[in-house]
Amino acid sequence: MTDLHLSRLSYASTITEAYSPMEIGNILEDCRTNNPPLDVTGMLFLGNGYFFQCLEGPRSHINKLYMDIYSDARHKDVQILELKEINIRYFSEWSMKYVRSTHVADTVLKETGMRSFNPYELDGYTLNLLLEAFRNHQEHDEPHQAEKGKSSFWGMFKK
Ligand code: FAD
Numbered sequence: 001m002t003d004l005h006l007s008r009l010s011y012a013s014t015i016t017e018a019y020s021p022m023e024i025g026n027i028l029e030d031c032r033t034n035n036p037p038l039d040v041t042g043m044l045f046l047g048n049g050y051f052f053q054c055l056e057g058p059r060s061h062i063n064k065l066y067m068d069i070y071s072d073a074r075h076k077d078v079q080i081l082e083l084k085e086i087n088i089r090y091f092s093e094w095s096m097k098y099v100r101s102t103h104v105a106d107t108v109l110k111e112t113g114m115r116s117f118n119p120y121e122l123d124g125y126t127l128n129l130l131l132e133a134f135r136n137h138q139e140h141d142e143p144h145q146a147e148k149g150k151s152s153f154w155g156m157f158k159k
Contacts, residue, residue, distance in 0.1 A: 005059040008090070009066055009083045010127060012119030013051045013075040023074055024098070031096035040065055041089055043097040043134050047105055051075055052119040054131055056089045079120060081127055090135040097134065104137045105130060 024046065035041065040057035053069075055062050062083075070078045091097050099105075105117045112126045122130065 006057070006086050006089070007059040007062050007083060008054060008056045008086045009062050010052070010054045010081045010131070011066070011078055012081055012122070013053075013078040015046070015049050015051065016074060016076050019074040027074070028096060028098055034065070035095040038065060041091045041094050041096075043091050043094065043099060043131070045099045045105065045134060047102050047117040050117065050119050052117075052130075054091065054134075056086065056091060059085075077120075081119065081122055082124060090131055099134050099137060100139060101137065104133045108133045 027044070031042075031044070035057075038057060038061040040055055040061055042053060042055045042057075044054075045052045055065060057065075066080075102117070108126070108130050109115070109117060112129065114121065114126070
């Protein structure tokens with residue numbers, strides 16, 4: 001199926017009992033393996049027991065991947081926040097940029113008057129502010145993230 005419609009999908013979800021902190025490594029490994037062949041890039045944030053993820057890529061691939069992610073038992077109440085056609089990706093360099101720092105989200109939320117991170121409450125404006133902040137944010141130890149074309153990501157977990 002040909003698909004020229006580059007799209008960005010952002011969703012919120014809530015962790016379940018099937019999720020434990022060590023699962024994030026497994027999820028990022030899946031991203032690193034599965035997303036590049038689908039030409040999917042994006043970011044993932046976990047805060048306050050909520051996931052916030054952005055997927056960018058050909059619309060048909062985003063749809064398929066979202067359906068797989070949707071039925072994952074490690075989270076529930078998966079809710080699309082925004083799906084739009086885009087010209088430029090925010091996270092073109094990342095098969096999945098995992099943002100661990102809660103500081104980025106806190107700063108944006110403070111600016112917009114939101115008390116604590118709850119992605120279900122994001123309006124379109126704040127959602128895009130947040131995505132821009134996550135795009136610009138640099139973790140101190142970025143090699144731990146699922147960066148496109150870099151092999152050092154698993155150094156941290158292999159030890
Ligand atoms: P399998 O690993 O065999 O998984 C089979 C099914 O079991 C999966 O569909 C999943 O629902 C479930 N599952 C897997 N591991 C566990 C576990 N430890 N506990 C409970 N259920 C489990 N995958 C990507 O490829 N790209 C992404 O961008 C991506 N983002 C994700 C974001 C979140 C918040 C979560 C929770 C998962 C994400 N995943 C992502 C993982 C995705 O849901 C699938 O697990 C993954 O694609 C592998 O699925 P699979 O069917 O190939 O294989």
